[in-house]
Amino acid sequence: MTKAFYALALAILSVTLLMLWCTSPAQADTEPNEPPATTGAIRMAARDAFACPGMHAEWLDDKTVQCVKERP
Numbered sequence: 001m002t003k004a005f006y007a008l009a010l011a012i013l014s015v016t017l018l019m020l021w022c023t024s025p026a027q028a029d030t031e032p033n034e035p036p037a038t039t040g041a042i043r044m045a046a047r048d049a050f051a052c053p054g055m056h057a058e059w060l061d062d063k064t065v066q067c068v069k070e071r072p
Contacts, residue, residue, distance in 0.1 A: 056069075
């Protein structure tokens with residue numbers, strides 16, 4: 001029982017650390033004169049991709065989105 005508890009705790013800790021490492025901002029990838037990507041911009045891009053998969057999202061207000069097909 002104790003070994004199973006430690007294994008579960010180690011698995012949860014490992015997943016948590018991996019998620020924190022993956023979501024930390026990568027500042028080494030930017031050019032010296034280029035500002036680093038902000039968390040807000042990444043979050044908005046993910047929101048747009050979720051709201052309109054394969055299309056461009058035009059947000060009319062905070063809760064209303066209009067999906068527009070992108071021309072090739």
